[in-house]
Amino acid sequence: MSRAISVTAGQSVVAQPATYRRLLRVPGFRQLLISSLLTRTASQMWTVGLILFALQRYHSPSVAGVSLFLLIFPGLLLSPVAGALLDRHGRKRLMTLDFTVAAVCLTVIVVLAAANRLPVWGLYVILVGGSLTSTLSIAGARSFFPLIVPRDLWDRGNAADSVCFGVANIAGPALAGVLIAALGGEAALVGAAVGYVVGAVALQGVDEPAHSAEVSDRILVEAWRGLVYVVTNRTLRWIAIGFSTLNVGWGIVIVALPVVVFHLHGNAAVVGAMLALAGAAGVPAALIAGRIRTEGRERESMSLFGAVMGLAVLALLVPSIAVIAVGIGVAGGADAASSVSAFSLRQRRTARAWFGRAFAVSMALNFSGVPVGSAIAGPVLGVSTTLAVLVAAGLTLAGSAVIQLKIPAVQGPA
Numbered sequence: 001m002s003r004a005i006s007v008t009a010g011q012s013v014v015a016q017p018a019t020y021r022r023l024l025r026v027p028g029f030r031q032l033l034i035s036s037l038l039t040r041t042a043s044q045m046w047t048v049g050l051i052l053f054a055l056q057r058y059h060s061p062s063v064a065g066v067s068l069f070l071l072i073f074p075g076l077l078l079s080p081v082a083g084a085l086l087d088r089h090g091r092k093r094l095m096t097l098d099f100t101v102a103a104v105c106l107t108v109i110v111v112l113a114a115a116n117r118l119p120v121w122g123l124y125v126i127l128v129g130g131s132l133t134s135t136l137s138i139a140g141a142r143s144f145f146p147l148i149v150p151r152d153l154w155d156r157g158n159a160a161d162s163v164c165f166g167v168a169n170i171a172g173p174a175l176a177g178v179l180i181a182a183l184g185g186e187a188a189l190v191g192a193a194v195g196y197v198v199g200a201v202a203l204q205g206v207d208e209p210a211h212s213a214e215v216s217d218r219i220l221v222e223a224w225r226g227l228v229y230v231v232t233n234r235t236l237r238w239i240a241i242g243f244s245t246l247n248v249g250w251g252i253v254i255v256a257l258p259v260v261v262f263h264l265h266g267n268a269a270v271v272g273a274m275l276a277l278a279g280a281a282g283v284p285a286a287l288i289a290g291r292i293r294t295e296g297r298e299r300e301s302m303s304l305f306g307a308v309m310g311l312a313v314l315a316l317l318v319p320s321i322a323v324i325a326v327g328i329g330v331a332g333g334a335d336a337a338s339s340v341s342a343f344s345l346r347q348r349r350t351a352r353a354w355f356g357r358a359f360a361v362s363m364a365l366n367f368s369g370v371p372v373g374s375a376i377a378g379p380v381l382g383v384s385t386t387l388a389v390l391v392a393a394g395l396t397l398a399g400s401a402v403i404q405l406k407i408p409a410v411q412g413p414a
Contacts, residue, residue: 044172159290169279177272226357251373278332
């Protein structure tokens with residue numbers, strides 16, 4: 001290993017062991033981690049709370065699926081623009097803008113619902129508005145970490161980032177389920193709004209990294225360049241295709257799970273607890289994955305854990321809440337372990353000056369399967385719950401196969 005490593009300011013320091021303790025001493029890392037934890041918990045509360053809110057208020061899996069689609073997909077379409085803005089204007093102020101928009105949209109939903117003035121189309125309009133800025137914080141946080149963390153700590157930084165998701169996946173669904181069961185459908189949305197506000201305040205303690213001099217003020221041109229960069233980068237392209245396929249399956253699971261649990265006489269708290277279990281399993285899985293040097297073996301790791309996730313989804317076919325809970329937990333652990341390798345591989349094969357643009361587009365493409373899966377879940381569930389689960393598992397396994405077969409072992413020509 002080299003005797004020196006580069007830090008954000010371009011200085012050189014004597015190499016030290018890559019440990020989690022050293023990672024926590026990186027300036028701004030803990031504040032960014034706290035902000036990410038709070039806002040990702042709020043995001044999970046919004047996602048789970050929205051599905052349960054829609055099911056309870058409108059009594060329709062289709063409305064729940066379309067709602068989740070509109071919460072996510074419009075923002076993904078604008079991801080190239082979001083990435084260009086992040087690289088040009090910095091991350092902190094734009095992430096703060098998104099957190100503010102999210103809190104306002106949640107507040108409007110709650111107020112209108114309490115006044116009984118929230119038709120389905122009104123809910124849809126508000127969700128689209130909240131979605132439009134969402135990629136600013138999603139890609140902003142993900143590209144923030146490697147800018148402030150030394151390269152030799154990337155695996156551990158990505159593990160800590162994944163742990164944030166894991167903890168958020170524990171706290172968010174659990175809080176949403178308990179609040180809805182105790183206080184009603186709007187309570188989880190109120191909690192999410194509070195999480196966004198507090199997370200925005202915590203972010204103000206992080207210094208903004210230097211902006212890239214390579215990004216012009218022609219935002220639409222830079223957005224197009226970011227899209228072209230991802231599409232012509234063979235690694236990023238096939239990560240996007242593989243994970244988007246896998247995530248269509250998971251999008252179906254998110255909507256199908258409450259339907260299955262309610263059929264087995266469970267309630268919102270049970271659904272929240274199951275999704276929280278997925279997050280709980282993800283925490284140790286991510287920490288262990290972060291301790292293992294993945295460079296050169298990322299593809300195999302992602303594919304293996306993707307396959308485990310697909311097989312675990314089949315637990316929804318068993319008419320037992322306990323068995324389903326185990327399956328969801330295994331899927332959550334596999335997803336977290338796979339994500340550590342995916343984050344590291346994407347960072348290693350992306351030029352630093354392109355982090356904002358490339359990560360925004362790549363992450364949007366990766367995640368696009370979730371809203372697509374949620375949108376088709378309603379009609380498929382209308383045909384058969386068993387069919388929906390089989391389709392979800394099959395797509396997850398197909399995504400795993402794509403990752404193994406198409407992502408190059410080393411970066412090469414497009």
